[in-house]
Amino acid sequence: MKATKIRRAMSRAFLVFAFAAMIASPIAGRAASEIAKPGAIVMNHLPNPVYFDGANTPDRETAIAAYRREIKDMIAIGSYSVALDGFNNPRDKTRFGYWKEAVRRHNEEGGVKFCFFLLADFDPAVWPAETIRSVYQSLVDSPYYCAIQGKPALATYRGEQKSASWFLSEVLNPLRADGDEPFFLVFFRGTSTQAVISNYLKVWRNAFYKVGAYRFSGNTPQATLNGEISEKPLYDNAGFLYIPGFGTSYWAACSSKTNAGVYFEHDGFEGLDLLWKKVNPGGPLNGDYVMLTVWNDVGEDNFFSRAKEPLPFYRNPDLDTWTHRGFHEFSRSSIRAFRKLGSENYDWLYWAYRQHPKDLPAPKGDECVEYGNKLSFTGNIQDVIYVTTVLKAPAELQVTLGNSSFVQNQPEGIAHVRIPWNDERGRPVFTLSRGGVVIMSRPGDLEITDKPIGRDGEGTRNFNTYADVMRR
Numbered sequence: 001m002k003a004t005k006i007r008r009a010m011s012r013a014f015l016v017f018a019f020a021a022m023i024a025s026p027i028a029g030r031a032a033s034e035i036a037k038p039g040a041i042v043m044n045h046l047p048n049p050v051y052f053d054g055a056n057t058p059d060r061e062t063a064i065a066a067y068r069r070e071i072k073d074m075i076a077i078g079s080y081s082v083a084l085d086g087f088n089n090p091r092d093k094t095r096f097g098y099w100k101e102a103v104r105r106h107n108e109e110g111g112v113k114f115c116f117f118l119l120a121d122f123d124p125a126v127w128p129a130e131t132i133r134s135v136y137q138s139l140v141d142s143p144y145y146c147a148i149q150g151k152p153a154l155a156t157y158r159g160e161q162k163s164a165s166w167f168l169s170e171v172l173n174p175l176r177a178d179g180d181e182p183f184f185l186v187f188f189r190g191t192s193t194q195a196v197i198s199n200y201l202k203v204w205r206n207a208f209y210k211v212g213a214y215r216f217s218g219n220t221p222q223a224t225l226n227g228e229i230s231e232k233p234l235y236d237n238a239g240f241l242y243i244p245g246f247g248t249s250y251w252a253a254c255s256s257k258t259n260a261g262v263y264f265e266h267d268g269f270e271g272l273d274l275l276w277k278k279v280n281p282g283g284p285l286n287g288d289y290v291m292l293t294v295w296n297d298v299g300e301d302n303f304f305s306r307a308k309e310p311l312p313f314y315r316n317p318d319l320d321t322w323t324h325r326g327f328h329e330f331s332r333s334s335i336r337a338f339r340k341l342g343s344e345n346y347d348w349l350y351w352a353y354r355q356h357p358k359d360l361p362a363p364k365g366d367e368c369v370e371y372g373n374k375l376s377f378t379g380n381i382q383d384v385i386y387v388t389t390v391l392k393a394p395a396e397l398q399v400t401l402g403n404s405s406f407v408q409n410q411p412e413g414i415a416h417v418r419i420p421w422n423d424e425r426g427r428p429v430f431t432l433s434r435g436g437v438v439i440m441s442r443p444g445d446l447e448i449t450d451k452p453i454g455r456d457g458e459g460t461r462n463f464n465t466y467a468d469v470m471r472r
Contacts, residue, residue: 032140032147033115037288040079040335043119043216043245044070044294060098067102073306075112077328078335079292081146083155085119096139103144115146119155122162129170140180147183148241149210154182157216160191164203172209184211185243193231197238205240212241214291221246221266221275229284245291246275265379268352268386268465269330270416276334290338292331323445326350326467333390347439348390349397349432352467355446357383357421360461363452384418385428391415395439398431401448425449430470440472 035041058066074082084099086092096118103116118136120127139145140152147153154175159167167184175181184204188196196213204211213235217224228244235242266272278285306328330350336342358381389397389410397417399406402424408417410432419428425448431441446466 032145032152033113033143034147034150035081035115035153035289038339039081039289040077040338041081041083041243041289041291042074042079042294043083043085043291060101063095063098064102064105067099068106071102071106071114073328075114076306077332078339078341080112081115081117083117083119083146083153083291085121085157093135096135100139100142104142107144113144115144116142117146117153117155119157121157122159122167124161129174132171133174136175136182137178137180140182148185148212149183151181151183151210153185155185155187155214157187158189159186159200160188164200167200168204168207172204172207181209184209185214185241186211187214187216189216193234197234197240201238201240212243214243214289215245216291217245217247217293221271225275225278225285229278232285232287241289242287243289243291244279244285244287245293246279247293265377265381267380267418268416268467269326269350269388270386272327272330272334273388273414273416276337280334280337281340286338323466323468326352326469329469329471330388345392346390346471347392347395347432348388348469348471349430349440350388350390350467350469351399351428351430351444352386352465353384353421353428353444353446353448354463354465356449356452356461358463360450360452362461382418383421385421387417387419387430389415389417389432393434395432395434398433399428400431401428402426421448432472440470442470444468 071082074080082099084096086096099116103114106114116139118139120132120135122132136154145152162170172181172184186196186200188200201211201213215224215228215231225244225246232242232244277283279290280286306323306325329348333344333348336344358377385399385401387397387399389395391410391412393412395410397406397408397410399419401419401421404422404424406419410417427443427445427447429441429443432439444466445468452461
């Protein structure tokens with residue numbers, strides 16, 4: 001009798017163990033592409049696509065070609081994965097399909113592997129549960145869908161709109177039953193870190209799901225970073241993956257009746273330098289991944305593209321000279337440091353400036369006037385040229401604008417300087433010398449002027465930052 005009881009007890013224990021294991025891995029998952037660590041993930045807002053009007057979806061091949069250019073530029077800065085953030089309407093569902101095809105073509109032509117995953121707004125009025133599941137499942141069959149810890153990634157935005165049990169019953173459990181169990185990556189806006197951990201993440205982990213949290217950064221990246229520094233240890237101590245994030249937005253225009261017309265200033269490369277120092281090795285936010293939020297793909301405020309494409313409502317050929325090369329190269333070097341690939345043996349000279357003064361009156365036809373919006377500013381807005389040097393050894397910097405010349409000795413390593421325009425206008429010239437010998441010199445492509453940018457009517461203001469770079 002005693003032996004029989006022991007066998008029954010062992011059988012129950014074995015069944016409990018087997019059941020738990022079955023829940024943890026019910027069906028063999030999809031083949032997916034693991035995001036390499038450390039990795040920089042670009043969070044790409046689909047409603048504002050590049051190379052075509054944000055209100056309309058172009059033909060399939062045009063869109064795929066545009067997205068392939070974005071993939072190329074993301075890879076160039078060292079980011080091999082993108083989170084596609086869209087909304088529940090036919091336009092974005094179509095674009096998801098175009099992105100999926102663009103990623104497939106890129107990977108099947110060889111070269112650096114690249115993956116994508118879905119980031120959904122979990123507002124039931126926007127993304128009903130069945131839509132979340134169907135869109136995710138329409139993408140996750142791709143072998144180039146991103147995975148984290150062996151599971152295809154599915155991310156939320158504003159997860160606090162539903163309870164942990166709702167996510168289990170309406171999203172996670174049905175996906176698990178279909179063999180599409182995700183790594184669930186969540187963002188909560190307005191919910192305390194402890195509440196997210198206790199009321200959500202631990203509940204899902206107890207149901208044998210792999211889960212983690214990321215931080216979405218909007219228009220206050222420095223403030224967001226301070227919050228991340230406080231909350232990261234809480235996630236670390238609870239044993240959850242935590243992905244810090246910051247926005248790379250420099251500018252927002254009065255582009256619609258609902259746009260508040262806010263302009264954000266990150267002080268040239270100074271803001272990016274502060275952000276990356278917190279995320280790179282030795283910083284308080286260093287970890288497996290970082291999330292980089294971009295708003296308009298490679299439009300007005302992006303940092304993974306080399307060149308800035310003019311938006312449809314601008315008609316001035318001067319805009320073709322605008323560039324994001326400086327931001328692109330600074331991002332690339334920062335991501336190299338984040339990925340622990342070592343520094344490059346170059347002298348770098350970066351510059352950034354706007355085309356016109358911040359107080360330029362709004363001309364007739366300006367979008368802010370048309371929509372009745374008043375342009376407001378966030379940050380320390382100045383009419384200056386922002387210069388950043390990253391040097392192998394000390395050198396002399398000279399910047400000439402109009403009849404004025406600024407000269408200053410720059411130290412080894414990274415250093416920043418701001419040069420006021422005052423009353424000078426024209427194309428600034430940047431020169432770096434060492435030991436009396438010019439190392440490199442070049443004018444900026446864009447002229448600083450008091451005239452608004454050409455458009456229908458008398459023109460418009462545009463506070464986009466022109467950023468460029470040279471190295472030797």
